[in-house]
Amino acid sequence: MVAIAIMAKAPRPGTVKTRLCPPLLAAEAADLYRCFLVDKIAAVGTLAGAQPVIAYTPDDARAEFDGLAPGFSLVAQQGPDLGARLHSTLEGLLAAGHAGAIAIDSDTPTLPGAFLQEAVHCLSRPGPDVVLGPTEDGGYYLIGVRRAHRELFDGVPWSTSDVLDITLRRAADAGLRTACLPSWFDVDTPDDLERLRMVLDAGHDTPACQTRRLLASWRR
Secondary structure: OOOEEEEEEOOOOOOOOOHHHOOOHHHHHHHHHHHHHHHHHHHHHHOOEEEEEEEEEOOOHHHHHHHHHHOOEEEEEOOOOHHHHHHHHHHHHHHHOOOOOEOOOOOOOOOOHHHHHHHHHHHHOOOOOOOEEOOOOOOOEEEEEOOOHHHHHHOOOOOOHHHHHHHHHHHOOOOOOEEEEOOOOOOOOOOHHHHHHHHHHHHOOOOOHHHHHHHHHHHH
16 A cells, blocks of 8 residues: 655644744644644545555654544654654655555645545555645645655755755756646745635635634634
8 A cells, every 4th residue: 555644733823824824823733733634644545556544743742643533544754854754754754665655745634535545546656756736836735756865955055945846856867757746835924814715705625624613603
């Protein structure tokens, strides 16, 4: 099976979604991020042919994720930066015998589950060496590999608009075949949060049940 790991932080005030403060208070940002996580856990839990995983941080958060994600495998993130944590997570899952390993973000609550399922399909049959899910800000919400490739992660300027382009260029330089899923938006800034409100208010067919409920309660 293909392992698919949500890169997750414990939803604690002051440590998550800090770029949304203001307008949110730290506790509100933590509540929102918890809903993002629950919605992403629900989406991953429905995938066929996949082993669901939570790659969590900090190290003492295991008990929190035992409650949030029953039935998921839990692994602690390792490394000093995002690139090192992504590489070590994927490398560990591949070393455990999975046919492929995927890491996904926890900042895209409205991401269609079909995109995740397509990534699983890409790695469970002959095809690309690397699968990427681009975000509209130049990063990616998903990366999947058949083998560990440290060069895709070392020295990448994370949280910039160059992340996707650099990753694609490095994959090409290494002779790796890549496939890109449809682009989507993540929620990092107040403008992103307003866009999320509008999408959910418009009644689009999105799976973000917990996020929708929380934002509706704030509006009331």
